Amino acid sequence: MAELSESYGRIYQAVRRIPRGRVATYGQVAAIAGLGRHARLVGYALNACDEELPWHRVINARGEISTRSDPFYEELQRERLEGEGVSFDDRGRVSLVRFQWQTADPLVDPDW
DNA sequence: CGTCTGACGATAT
DNA sequence: TATATCGCCAGAC
Numbered sequence: 318m319a320e321l322s323e324s325y326g327r328i329y330q331a332v333r334r335i336p337r338g339r340v341a342t343y344g345q346v347a348a349i350a351g352l353g354r355h356a357r358l359v360g361y362a363l364n365a366c367d368e369e370l371p372w373h374r375v376i377n378a379r380g381e382i383s384t385r386s387d388p389f390y391e392e393l394q395r396e397r398l399e400g401e402g403v404s405f406d407d408r409g410r411v412s413l414v415r416f417q418w419q420t421a422d423p424l425v426d427p428d429w
Numbered sequence: 430c431g432t433c434t435g436a437c438g439a440t441a442t
Numbered sequence: 443t444a445t446a447t448c449g450c451c452a453g454a455c
Binding site for chain 2: 361364376
């Protein structure tokens with residue numbers, strides 16, 4: 318990727334920190350990237366990221382894989398997560414309690 | 430420079 | 443639980 322904005326760079330950095338087998342929400346990534354509540358911006362950034370980034374570990378606040386224009390990537394994301402041991406329930410949702418990446422920031426993880 | 434369009438999320442109803 | 447509204451940013455036209 319060429320020269321992206323500073324914000325995008327911070328977002329990509331945060332995403333790279335998500336451990337294998339864990340997930341993070343868009344809002345969580347935004348917070349870690351120091352962008353406050355710009356969860357939406359994270360989605361836009363990931364839409365323009367490259368394959369090196371573990372973008373599949375980012376899901377929405379409800380534990381679901383966000384819908385996008387190309388359904389192919391929704392499947393790919395789920396397959397990758399399951400491949401890392403992340404399980405989905407009947408409704409296609411991940412248990413954030415079990416799989417959400419626990420950071421040291423109390424602002425980011427209400428529980429635990 | 431104005432508009433539109435997205436991988437979101439909190440809040441209100 | 444479902445729908446609506448609003449805030450917020452970048453890139454394409």
